[in-house]
Amino acid sequence: MEQNSVFAMALEQLNSAAKLLKLDPNTLRVLSHPERELTVAVPVVMDDGRIEVFEGHRVQHSSARGPCKGGIRFHQDVTLDEVKALAMWMTWKCAVVNIPYGGAKGGVRVDPTKLSKREVRHLTRRYTVAIMPIIGPHSDIPAPDVNTSSETMGYIMDTVSMIKGRTVLDIVTGKAVDLGGSLGRREATGRGVMFNTLELLKRLNKSPEKCTVAVQGFGNVGSVSADLLQKEGCKVVAVSDVSGAYYKPDGLPIADMIEYCNTSKNHLLEGFSAPGVSKINKDELFELDVDVLVPAALEKQIHEKNADKIKAFAIVEGANGPTTPEAEKILTDKGKYVVPDILANSGGVVVSYFEWVQSIQSFFWSEDEVNANLKRVIVSSFANVWDLAQKGKYTLREAATMLAVQRVAKAIEARGIWP
Ligand code: NAD
Numbered sequence: 001m002e003q004n005s006v007f008a009m010a011l012e013q014l015n016s017a018a019k020l021l022k023l024d025p026n027t028l029r030v031l032s033h034p035e036r037e038l039t040v041a042v043p044v045v046m047d048d049g050r051i052e053v054f055e056g057h058r059v060q061h062s063s064a065r066g067p068c069k070g071g072i073r074f075h076q077d078v079t080l081d082e083v084k085a086l087a088m089w090m091t092w093k094c095a096v097v098n099i100p101y102g103g104a105k106g107g108v109r110v111d112p113t114k115l116s117k118r119e120v121r122h123l124t125r126r127y128t129v130a131i132m133p134i135i136g137p138h139s140d141i142p143a144p145d146v147n148t149s150s151e152t153m154g155y156i157m158d159t160v161s162m163i164k165g166r167t168v169l170d171i172v173t174g175k176a177v178d179l180g181g182s183l184g185r186r187e188a189t190g191r192g193v194m195f196n197t198l199e200l201l202k203r204l205n206k207s208p209e210k211c212t213v214a215v216q217g218f219g220n221v222g223s224v225s226a227d228l229l230q231k232e233g234c235k236v237v238a239v240s241d242v243s244g245a246y247y248k249p250d251g252l253p254i255a256d257m258i259e260y261c262n263t264s265k266n267h268l269l270e271g272f273s274a275p276g277v278s279k280i281n282k283d284e285l286f287e288l289d290v291d292v293l294v295p296a297a298l299e300k301q302i303h304e305k306n307a308d309k310i311k312a313f314a315i316v317e318g319a320n321g322p323t324t325p326e327a328e329k330i331l332t333d334k335g336k337y338v339v340p341d342i343l344a345n346s347g348g349v350v351v352s353y354f355e356w357v358q359s360i361q362s363f364f365w366s367e368d369e370v371n372a373n374l375k376r377v378i379v380s381s382f383a384n385v386w387d388l389a390q391k392g393k394y395t396l397r398e399a400a401t402m403l404a405v406q407r408v409a410k411a412i413e414a415r416g417i418w419p
Contacts, residue, residue, distance in 0.1 A: 006085040006299050012325050014088065017401035020394065027409045030417070034084050035068075036060040040130035042108060044123045047116050054123060058106040058131040060140055061087035064411040067138050068104035069094060069349060071145030071174075072127075072152070074120075075298075078107035082299070086145075089320055090349070092404035093342040097381045099353045102408075104140050106131060112147050113266045124152055128159040135160075137170035137360070143352050144174040144220070146298065150186065154179050169359035173352035180362075182355035184370035185348075190224025190296075191371065192347015192378050193318045196339050197229060197292060199382040200314055204337075207233070212290040214238040214312070216282075217297030218261065218269055221318040221345060225294050226254045234292070238285050241297075243270035245285045248277045286310055295322035296345075302327045310336070317341040332395050340397035342404060343385055350377050 011032060018028045042054040057080050060068040070090040073083075083105045091103030108127055112120050134140055144153055153172040157179060160171045175181035184191070201208055211234045215226045218241040226236045235251040246252060246269060253274050261267045286293065286302065287309040295301050296318030302310065307327035315331060316339040317323060323331070328338055351374055358364050365373075389399035 006082045006321060007088070009300075009321060009325060010085040010088045013397065013401055014405065017398060017405045020392070020398060021402050021406055021409075023405065023409060024413075027412055030412055031062065031405065031408065034059050034061045034087055035063060036134060037080065037084065038131060038134055039080060040127065042123060042127045042130060044119055044126060046119055054108050054110045054127075056106070056108040056127045056130060057083045058134060058140070059083045059087040059104060060134065061103040061105075062091040062408055063102040063139070064408050064415065065095060065102055066100035067102065067136075068140040069101040069143070069352065070104035070106065070140075071143045071348075072106040072108075072148050072156075073145040074108050074110050074112040074123075074147040074152075076109060076111040077298075078109040083107045085299075086320055089342055091408060092401055093346050093349055095404035095407040096342050096385065096400050097346045097350055097377050098407070099350060099377075101349070101353065104142075105145075106142055107145075120152075121155055124155040125159045128156045129163070132160065132163070135171065137168065137356075141170070141352075141356060142172050143348070146219070149220070150174055150176040150179075150181060153181075169362070170356055173355040173359075174348075175355070180359055182351055182358055182370055183365070183367035184374070185351045185355055186220065187224045187228070188351035188370075188374060189221045189318070189345050189348035190226075190228055191374060192350065193221065193225040193294060193296070193316055193344055194228035194232060195347070195375055195378040196344045196382055197234075197294075197314070197316050198232060199379060199386070200316070200337060200339055203386060204313075206291070209233040211235070211292055212237050213292045213294060214285050214288050214290045215294040215296055215318070216240050216285055216301060216322075217295070217319060218257070219267070219296070221348075222294065222296035223254075223258050223261065225296055225318050226252075227258060229292075229294075230254050237290060238280070238288055239269075240282050240285050241269050243268045245280045245282045246272065246277055247280045247285075247288075248274075250276070252277060292316060294318045298322070300324050302331075304330070307331055313337065314339065317344045320345065328395070328397065338395065338397060340400050343381060343396070343400045346381065347374055347378060350374055
């Protein structure tokens with residue numbers, strides 16, 4: 001595999017699913033190429049008067065099943081290669097849960113923690129205008145991802161609305177509820193991680209009350225996953241963010257930790273303390289003697305060098321692409337279960353779809369309705385993936401990718417290649 005290429009990793013996963021499916025090589029060729037890649041320069045007048053130019057991307061992998069859908073990431077390590085991989089995974093994610101979207105992703109190479117609030121706002125607005133030619137409520141709908149939030153989505157929605165001269169609610173999802181966002185969207189990805197974990201435990205005849213959990217990443221996905229798994233009875237013994245890892249063998253005070261992050265600098269756990277909570281090395285979190293490990297930070301966190309040290313029997317991928325193919329082989333050879341990202345963290349895009357539907361109709365659902373519909377989608381998608389995996393002796397990733405690729409392939413074949 002091409003060293004360090006995340007897209008090569010995504011292609012490898014596609015190729016192995018295609019092989020198992022005996023997919024038509026013509027269709028595979030189409031699926032191997034993103035439909036559109038846009039790279040933009042994003043100049044921003046900084047607070048000190050300097051002009052800084054940031055590089056941004058928006059990639060649309062496939063629109064075969066519907067408008068493209070995918071988050072926007074602000075991170076210093078964003079590359080076109082990474083955005084391409086994330087866009088492809090979005091296509092599979094929307095297909096595995098059977099919602100009528102294709103896949104896209106966007107990103108700006110910037111460390112937003114080093115920018116002022118005004119600089120981030122200007123960066124977001126300028127990036128939005130730069131990608132406006134290819135986004136739209138019926139072509140490509142952005143959402144939050146790493147280091148972006150409902151606030152960022154508000155800036156995007158406002159920018160598009162100002163330029164169009166009318167309120168465009170359905171241009172983004174993950175908006176604040178006050179701006180037409182959906183109840184339950186903020187928690188949706190973590191809630192989906194929780195539902196997937198419970199479905200797996202049920203299949204393995206294990207009760208949540210007897211399970212210990214470690215979570216890497218304490219942002220949107222990690223913190224909500226930790227909180228909801230704890231509420232379901234699991235003992236969350238370790239969590240981490242860029243500031244370090246925090247450990248308490250009889251269970252961390254997750255609610256207090258979330259409250260702390262609501263007001264801490266850059267929403268980090270840095271400086272958090274409570275009785276019985278100790279700080280451990282970030283890498284140690286992966287090696288803890290826990291039952292469930294939820295990587296919810298970035299790609300390639302579980303790799304050849306640490307996979308062998310993982311004791312958890314289940315890895316539920318809150319993040320996108322946290323496990324390299326080499327690491328997954330080590331884990332599955334040891335009989336461990338990896339609930340793949342495209343299924344495990346699909347809760348976010350499922351409720352984004354609900355939000356889009358509500359925005360188009362300007363008719364809003366109760367939080368209970370949102371959560372019940374999310375549960376229905378995740379439970380049935382998990383069952384489809386699990387059953388296929390059992391039947392064909394596939395890994396959960398192989399089964400999920402096969403289901404997804406087959407659905408997209410069928411759409412491509414039914415439409416034919418234009419003209
Ligand atoms: P976020 O910015 O809210 O949180 C990211 C967290 O990861 C932060 O706590 C950060 O400190 C931590 N982190 C980063 N590097 C780390 C490291 N090396 N060790 C420990 N912690 C580290 O982002 P998010 O929205 O929670 O996204 C996390 C992952 O989930 C990403 O892979 C993203 O693509 C994926 N995802 C997000 C959503 C969503 O709805 N937000 C949906 C699906 C998938």
